[in-house]
Amino acid sequence: MQRTLIPLVAAAALFAVPVGANIVTGAAAVVDGDTITMTGTRIRLVGIDAPEAAQICKRGGQPWNCGTDAAQVLGDIIGGQPLECTAVGTDVYGRTLATCTTPVFDVAREMLRRGMAVPAPDAPSDYTEARAIAQQMRYGLWAGEFDLPSAWRAANRGDAPPVARRAVPAARSQRVAAAAPARERRYTNALGCAIKGNNSRHGDLIYHLPGQRYYAQTRPEALFCTEREAAAAGFRRSKE
Structure with missing residues (x-):
């Protein structure tokens, strides 16, 4: 969700306005796989990177709207429950950076566990462990082939809005392939x-x-x- 990749040396600029332990609670609306709005505030989930809204992946050899599905999965995780989001800063676009939880889930960690996001380079260890579970079980993105969101943005700069996250160095397109399991019922x-x-x-x-x-x-x-x-x-x- 950025038009240009932010160089690694600019990482500090993303957190120019720390807001300490400011907590926002209430209902949330999903913008995309790693962004929500709450009480008029746009919030980026810290520690993950989800496919862009327009991003297309592959599953079973066929095109798959993984960006759209990432937003849907985020909506399933929230499920209409109230969120509690702890802000850790703001980005250069004025958006709040936060960790958010429902009464059941750490929302960003659950996106990783369901395979619909990848951890940021500075994500906590339990986030990378959640990614490992999804990769092993071939959940979500790991059931097919996908470009890392950062690499997809680099190749499609005109198709994605700006993103607020810790800086990620430019990378070549990286794909991960696996046999696609049968689609299972969601309860x-x-x-x-x-x-x-x-x-x-x-x-x-x-x-x-x-x-x-x-x-x-x-x-x-x-x-x-x-x-x-x-x-x-x-x-x-x-x-x-």
């Missing part, structure tokens, strides 16, 4: 992901799907949108 509701993960009294990690016998009475300790996400977190499907 969501008004609160977000609907698969309930629970630690049973016997110490087993079990997930319950909507409609299963014990779903309604299960108090979730984790929520997932797909069964593969639940399995990746170490949960097994309930037998009833």
